Amino acid sequence: MKVYLGKDRIRADRDVTASHATVRDLCRRIEGEGHKLYMDNFFSSPDLFDELMTKNITCCGTSRPNRKGLPDDFRRRQFRLRKGDIRVRVRQNMTALVWKDKRDVYMLPNMHSPPAEGSFCDEHGNAIKPAVVADYNKHMGYVDKADRMAKSYGICRRTWKWTNKLFFHLLDLTILNSPIRLKSCGANWTHRDFRLALVRNMLEFAGRGPPRPQRPRGRTPAVRSEPSRIGEITTQHWPTSSSSKLRCRVCSSRGKRRGVRTKCEKFEIGLCVSGCFRDFHTKATFR
Template sequence: MTVYLGKQRQLVTEEITSTHGIVLQLIRRVEGLGHKIYMDNYFSSPALFDDLLDRKINSCGTVRNDRRGMPQEIRPKSMKLHLSVVRWKDKRDVYVLMNFHPPPLEGNFRDESGHAVKPHVIEDFNAHTGFVDKSDRMVNSYGIARRTWKWTKKLFFHLLDMSILNAYLLHKSCGGKMTHKKFREILVRDLILQSHEANVTVSDVSRGRPSSSGAQLR
């Protein structure tokens, strides 16, 4: 992960958008390994997907239809030989940019009963990004941070929330049966007990309780 700090520059003099630069920074360790990356419309753009493909990384993500490089007329249509965009009408129009799924054939995408059938690329995107959304929901259910806090304080407690969630997921992976809420309650109780014990020890030392060596000198 990296903290968003505004516009960034590539190692060369060419200026790029901050989100584009953030993605390139995060994928440095997996360049050339043939990974597939899924992202939301905050990051996706044709220029970014081209850059990632040059680094042997395939991409799929929702995209804003007004992003630079997007075709003016959006339909299941090839943009370049390696890049396609699909518009899927759900509760609202959803645009998906991709470079490793074959573009679906044009049509209404309905089964024999007339029910809508999602294109494979939509199902694939939902399957691979659902865990991120679930993680966000779980963190926000018991989040510590408050809107009025300074961003540095909110960042610290967000990282603390993520650490607690990761610990809970490890607990579940080892056969733990506690709920997320119960796990947090026990964690808070244990931290309070440890803090109380530490304060008692510090208090005894500060009062100058005689040491064993001091007793022997007398």
């Protein structure tokens, strides 16, 4: 898989198109193994098929008539075909054909024998499909069927960001592949039944976990909620004046010598009003 993130400028400087380079990069892991590759007309081209053929990969796909490397009469669309007509051009092991059904269908295979030219219709006047067209429809139909099945219970929404769409599309494909793999092992799961069982198991597993801590509602209070010596009014920790000069308890603990005439009414100890009184009654180091 390769995610399309825009035109690659490095590939644009080469002799190959971006779609050609994409298919070539995706096929690097299957080179020389004799695989057959089916593709639609967005990717197929004679140059790509020739390159893949040298790596023992045969191809089949629909084609656009204006592709570089096709015969001139294909590119100029000079054919005047009636329903069932077939026109074929062959170059070494590659075949280019156009078949008239409801519209002109251009095919570009190098894994099939070239069909015979002529007009082929059944007794009801319906066009008879060439073998190459029937084979292409069979194998490309798997891709269309997979997309349709994955979107039957799709999670993705159109309004989401593309990164979220990609993630949930891959998740849908993973869920779709799971019952298919199970069915190959003898289980009889439908796509819908597997999704329902998956949801039930996830909910059951989520219920076993530890309870989530409840977040406090509303704005966090500016004052710390921990208890302090000045927390209650009944304790009577109020600053008051002293008849004699006293040494500040907090300043003394910090190595400073300071005389004050204010004290705590409860403890009868000298404390500076500016800061020390608050620190002594709220900080644990002075308790």
